[in-house]
Amino acid sequence: MPQFSAHAPGKIILFGEHAVVHGQPAIAVPITQVRVTATVTPDIRGKAGTVRIQALDVDLDARLDELDRDHPLAAAVEGVAATLGISRIPACTLRVTSTIPVASGLGSGAAVSVAVVRALAGFLGQPLADEQVSAIAFEIEKIHHGTPSGIDNTVVTYAQPVYFIKKSAAARAQPRGAALIETFTIAKPFTIVVGDTGIASPTRQTVGDVRAGWGADPGHYETLFAAVGSLTKSARQAIESGHPQRLGPLMDENHALLGEMGVSSPELDHLVSAAREAGALGAKLSGGGRGGNMIALAPPEQADQIASALRSSGAARTIVARIER
Ligand code: PMV
Numbered sequence: 001m002p003q004f005s006a007h008a009p010g011k012i013i014l015f016g017e018h019a020v021v022h023g024q025p026a027i028a029v030p031i032t033q034v035r036v037t038a039t040v041t042p043d044i045r046g047k048a049g050t051v052r053i054q055a056l057d058v059d060l061d062a063r064l065d066e067l068d069r070d071h072p073l074a075a076a077v078e079g080v081a082a083t084l085g086i087s088r089i090p091a092c093t094l095r096v097t098s099t100i101p102v103a104s105g106l107g108s109g110a111a112v113s114v115a116v117v118r119a120l121a122g123f124l125g126q127p128l129a130d131e132q133v134s135a136i137a138f139e140i141e142k143i144h145h146g147t148p149s150g151i152d153n154t155v156v157t158y159a160q161p162v163y164f165i166k167k168s169a170a171a172r173a174q175p176r177g178a179a180l181i182e183t184f185t186i187a188k189p190f191t192i193v194v195g196d197t198g199i200a201s202p203t204r205q206t207v208g209d210v211r212a213g214w215g216a217d218p219g220h221y222e223t224l225f226a227a228v229g230s231l232t233k234s235a236r237q238a239i240e241s242g243h244p245q246r247l248g249p250l251m252d253e254n255h256a257l258l259g260e261m262g263v264s265s266p267e268l269d270h271l272v273s274a275a276r277e278a279g280a281l282g283a284k285l286s287g288g289g290r291g292g293n294m295i296a297l298a299p300p301e302q303a304d305q306i307a308s309a310l311r312s313s314g315a316a317r318t319i320v321a322r323i324e325r
Pocket of ligand 1: 013016017018019020021104105106107145147148149150151152203207286287288289292
């Protein structure tokens with residue numbers, strides 16, 4: 001069996017994070033400037049079933065049987081073996097490298113899962129369909145996030161802009177998947193600047209806090225979720241009709257609603273204000289919040305200036321991404 005490699009991009013959520021966990025639509029796009037690479041190499045002399053896993057970025061170099069069963073990389077390997085009905089994987093080494101910062105809203109967990117699943121299935125000579133890859137990655141998202149909506153594994157697997165609605169628990173029991181996933185046209189490309197607060201913030205925590213807030217005051221939170229849902233629908237229309245500049249004010253409103261849900265932070269608010277002052281047409285936090293990333297809609301000629309204003313205001317790193325089909 002020859003060596004096999006696979007890549008998976010990062011992602012950002014443009015609109016709808018958190019509300020998506022509660023049934024509202026969200027829009028996410030792949031970010032190809034950052035990515036995970038997974039490579040599986042045969043160990044010709046190794047004993048069948050011996051899988052060595054190296055993810056040196058996170059100081060991991062271990063045999064599969066030394067990892068906890070709910071370790072995300074172990075779960076990815078087991079997920080592929082179970083899906084393909086393989087009980088003993090030929091001896092091999094799985095190497096994972098990534099340029100996606102961890103726990104910052106860029107989808108690093110989902111990208112690792114997708115790249116590993118594709119690399120291993122390819123190495124075994126049985127490539128999986130996108131739906132199968134996404135389904136395995138979704139199970140691993142549950143280890144990372146507790147109750148994920150499924151948007152991260154979806155956008156990272158399909159590597160296309162997606163409009164995503166999680167189905168209700170009852171509808172998920174039906175055979176046709178856990179979500180409504182639509183790809184849509186980006187009629188006119190637009191430019192997003194991503195600014196990283198440099199603060200790692202586990203999504204599991206903020207999702208749990210929003211759920212607790214909703215439990216304590218369902219009426220208020222449902223109003224917030226519905227308002228985010230209607231912004232997301234307007235955003236899709238703006239993107240599909242070739243008016244991306246309209247996304248700016250929608251981002252500002254979405255950020256304010258996320259603040260009301262309690263998932264912004266002084267650092268995120270500071271970067272959002274700095275982007276607007278530097279000429280962004282709108283800005284918001286992106287992903288789980290309380291840390292991680294914010295995004296700003298930039299007139300293309302001002303993107304570098306906005307990125308540099310973000311770094312002067314404390315952003316640990318910035319990415320300028322052109323969003324197009
Ligand atoms: O993985 P992140 O940090 O981009 O956040 C995911 C978005 C949430 O809506 C907060 C959670 C989810 O599962 O959709």
